[in-house]
Amino acid sequence: MRPILNRRVLQTPPKSTMRLDPARHCPRCRFAPAFLALALSAAPVLAAPPRPAAPPLQGVVTEVVDGSTLAFAMAGQAPLRLRLRDIEVPEACQPGADDARRALAERAQGKPALVQLSGRRDAQGRTLAAVRVDEADLSRRMVEDGFAWSTRSKWDRGPLVKQERMAEALHRGLHGHGGQLSPTEFRRRHGACPAAPRK
Template identity: 50%
Template sequence: MPPTRLTALLLAWLLAAGSPDAGAAKPAAPAPLQGAVTQVIDGDTVRFSVPGQPAIDLRLASIDAPELCQPWGPEARKALIELALNKPATLRTTGRDGARTVGVLTVDGLNISQRLVEDGHAWSVRGRNGRGPFVKHERMAQSLTRGLHAGGGAVYPADFRRDRGPCR
């Protein structure tokens, strides 16, 4: 049998067989939590409380806001306070970041991460392909010189930490 036909047959068999766990059920996503932001730590980290449960240290998914000790850090924190502090909110957890939970926070149906990027208080986190969920919102904020983009020379938090170390 010619190699190209053998390759085609092998590919067809693999597609028909599926992956080893093709029949396995994926774990259900956790149910959204209803609660409130009871403390704003910085521009992308809050303490989220659900009545009757321990508070959750939450890092907002898909964004990175300036550190408190870097330019625009205090303004980013203030914006998050205005959007979310002491307001009824919904949290959909997406993972962990060390000791913190990572998740999508919504207040009155508004995705807080997206809003912070739109208003120029944070950057969209990018993957290896250079894309992120809020890159188009970030570019719009840059073109409109909103928030941290207004003065020019804004430094991405990871670069700031690498060059200057953590805030003290």
């Protein structure tokens, strides 16, 4: 005879109440949909490509004021007063100021130029800009030729410090004069020059 097997009735255990009401047992879970919606709404912004740089302005350098300041005019428009970005030139009362102005005039006066505005202004209200003449960046060229210094701060040695050191080692421009001080060092020792009347 076959043995009689005890048939047990399998009972389905009661479903966990956590599955039925997660917010009751997990207070943080009630905010999950809101966080998810916020993340999804921000995704298109995070994935958006950076804005392309504005095209350079085309015009002519109409005036050179000093070693880093010039007037730039587009056809039919009033001139813009620009300051070359990333450089410092001798102060108006510092030896070498006239040499720096003449150097910039030789390289830019009356020539066609491409200007990329930075959107920032200095303390004198001049717009900082990158200016290209004869396919050369004027800031870089002035430093390479020894008539300007790379701007620097406490935490930044400056974008053109390599060109500055090369010009100094080769005694180019103002570096050929013994004892020439950088504009920063000149101001530290002697203070700022008296304000000149604005043209």
